[in-house]
Amino acid sequence: MDIYNPGMVSWWESQCYYHALAYLGREGVILCSPAEPYVCLGLHDDLDQEIDQEFCQGARLPLFRRETGGGVVYLDRCQIFYQVVLRRENRLIPLKRDQFFSRILKPAIDVCLSLGIKAELAPPADIKAGGRKCSGNAAGDIGQAVAYVGNLMLNFDYEAMSRVLKVPSPAYRRYFYEAMQDNMLVLSGVDMREVESGLISGFEKIFGKLRERPIDNELQDMAISLRERLTSDDWLSMPGRRLPLRRIKITEGLFLQEGETEEGTKVLCLMRDGQIEESHAVGDSPLAFDRKGTERVSGASGIF
């Protein structure tokens, strides 16, 4: 198995190399980080519903739609990506694709454990420590290959993430920002090289000794041609899943959802594992939302 460890690459290269490997039918592990921030949509995300395009344009944040699952993510240089591409016939891949996450995420979990962070898999594909997410992951069949991709966060720009997504009100945005802070965890103060070497030794336990390879011309050329398609307006604007009420996933099993009680009061609900954990009445006023100060709605079981 080959490993490509180009370190810091341009924003589009951080997505296109694994797509290129997959379309070329080549197996490999890639470790990299994007030099510039960008926003990445999952294959089935709906651009118009999900993204505040005006903000992204103003902040010069490029958009990319990957061919793997999961939702919109804000990505930047403070995250280290691991991307594993296997041919579909590889005997390591189980019949049910999502069952492979437990194996493919072991290196990232072990890195966290070595740093004293009690991380574990939150099925299907999050890594959590103390209930807080420190790694997001996704997978997809691309060409004749399967790609498993994920990241470890050494820092996270909560403010940027809360601005990138389209939300129905300032109150919603503030609640989203707070909920992310409460439920996410970054590996702050950790040396990136240390994380990389931990990941490499973890992947060697799965695949055997990894052969380090540079990005070659074939890979580079395919990546460049894929960039055009995967960032084109037609591709980005492809319709995706739409919901009648805004619902944003924060971590596995945790959603922020807008709703309305039977009396017509607008509410914001934090739903954990299908149950309302918190709900707050919100008005139409654009005044800042005070989660601690607003009235908590009891029995908010109205229209969701």
Next chain:
Amino acid sequence: MRIENWQIKEELKYDNNNFWIEIKDRQALIGLSDYGQWVIGDILYIELGQEGAPIRKGESCGSVESGKWVGNLIAPVSGCILECNSAAVENPRQIQEDPYGAGWLIKIALDSTDENGSLLDCASYAEFIKEQIKNAA
């Protein structure tokens, strides 16, 4: 017929992407087999081609997402899409609860019947599933 936990209907044809195909009067009704829906897992979202659009055997006719994995639905035959099951798109649980009934996916007007011979009958599909299970063990 049952293979382990999965039902296979004897009157249908299958392919090795786990689709069932019911052919009648140059039309094909297509869905995921019981085993196929199990392999995919809890379906969160499904996207099917546009009605009226041509599809080619071996090419994508839609995509499916389950548990952060996405995959293409590969057309088992060539033709033109007559109808997509909007109820299954709206509620993908139907595909898992009733894969051979309410969970059907698309109806196609076949270009020709030439491709039908390459589809698997029930017995061959049962062997295909057994082989997959054996290889995965």
